[in-house]
Amino acid sequence: MKSSQQIVRLRKTLLAHYDACGRSLPWRIRPEDRAAGVIADPYKVWLSEIMCQQTTVSAVTPYWHKFLQKWPCVENLACAPRDEVLAAWAGLGYYARARNLHKCAGMIMDEFGGVFPNTEAGLLKLPGVGPYTAAAISSICYGEATNIVDGNVERVISRLRMVQALLPKARTEIRILAGVIADPKRAGDYGQALMDLGSQVCKPKNPKCGMCPWEFACLAGKAGVAEDYPKKIKKQTRPVRYGAVFYLENGGEILLRRRPDKGLLGGMMELPGTEWGAEREAVDKMLAHAPSSHNWQQCAKEVSHVFTHFTLYLNVFVAQGGDVNTGIWASLDRLDTYALPSLMRKAIRSAQSL
Numbered sequence: 001m002k003s004s005q006q007i008v009r010l011r012k013t014l015l016a017h018y019d020a021c022g023r024s025l026p027w028r029i030r031p032e033d034r035a036a037g038v039i040a041d042p043y044k045v046w047l048s049e050i051m052c053q054q055t056t057v058s059a060v061t062p063y064w065h066k067f068l069q070k071w072p073c074v075e076n077l078a079c080a081p082r083d084e085v086l087a088a089w090a091g092l093g094y095y096a097r098a099r100n101l102h103k104c105a106g107m108i109m110d111e112f113g114g115v116f117p118n119t120e121a122g123l124l125k126l127p128g129v130g131p132y133t134a135a136a137i138s139s140i141c142y143g144e145a146t147n148i149v150d151g152n153v154e155r156v157i158s159r160l161r162m163v164q165a166l167l168p169k170a171r172t173e174i175r176i177l178a179g180v181i182a183d184p185k186r187a188g189d190y191g192q193a194l195m196d197l198g199s200q201v202c203k204p205k206n207p208k209c210g211m212c213p214w215e216f217a218c219l220a221g222k223a224g225v226a227e228d229y230p231k232k233i234k235k236q237t238r239p240v241r242y243g244a245v246f247y248l249e250n251g252g253e254i255l256l257r258r259r260p261d262k263g264l265l266g267g268m269m270e271l272p273g274t275e276w277g278a279e280r281e282a283v284d285k286m287l288a289h290a291p292s293s294h295n296w297q298q299c300a301k302e303v304s305h306v307f308t309h310f311t312l313y314l315n316v317f318v319a320q321g322g323d324v325n326t327g328i329w330a331s332l333d334r335l336d337t338y339a340l341p342s343l344m345r346k347a348i349r350s351a352q353s354l
């Protein structure tokens, strides 16, 4: 089969597969809805795309509904206090996304008159919107013929063409190969169809080649070596860091503080604690960082949390008492209104079970 004929067939079979069994997601306009004149709302699509970065659809869905209920349009979100947005995001991880979300909503109101840019190039200027997200929003909402490439698409294309170069270096080659196949006529549906293929059929382990619309052309699938692709530089083992936090409770309140805006968990709330280092410190050294000289008791088990670049083990110390004037005293009844990341919620649960 000539390569131009194969590309036509790849587009056709993928879109037919999407029309028949693509996922119905709350933010997605299905082909039949689009045909009936329903138009994608860029605010809803943007929200979903930012939330779905490095997070599963099932984890995102309740947050997406919550955000739309609290802030039905970009103006509402822009006017919300940033702390409220961070608190609503708590638990979803990668908190720079929430800070950028709020900043971006402000920019849309202040610089774009409340209207999202309608091109990939325009969207790329927004905080928190990278090449993949800009391409996805502009094709889904405005039908721009973009080339959407995320981790799922990299996997599918590298298997389809048996790309031998190693990721991340192979990205440029994969992007070019993907761009040749992308369908300019149904740009939004095509991109979503390819993402569905990657997440539902061409999975990292046990790809369902027998159910795949691209089986007829897939080199790795035919050779029975799909799981060997994409080829990647071997990951180094994740480093480990250690630290301690201090849970001080007094009259139904606990002591919190805010992390600096820049860096990991920037702007989020936390229990006071030590720096995170490569060595596990002795107890007296950890206690030197306690916010007071109360009678601290150590929880038997450390709390662990896996970040992208390291695993953290936190010792949790617990004491009762007040007389501390630094930080913020937070009511235990209203903890859910504070922007506490999952790590700190785990540490608080551990402290409360002592």
Ligand code: SF4
Residues within 6 Å of the ligand: 156, 159, 160, 201, 202, 203, 207, 208, 209, 210, 212, 213, 214, 215, 218, 219, 220, 221, 222, 226
């Ligand atoms: S045939 Fe198999 S390996 Fe190839 S794209 Fe389809 S699911 Fe992936």
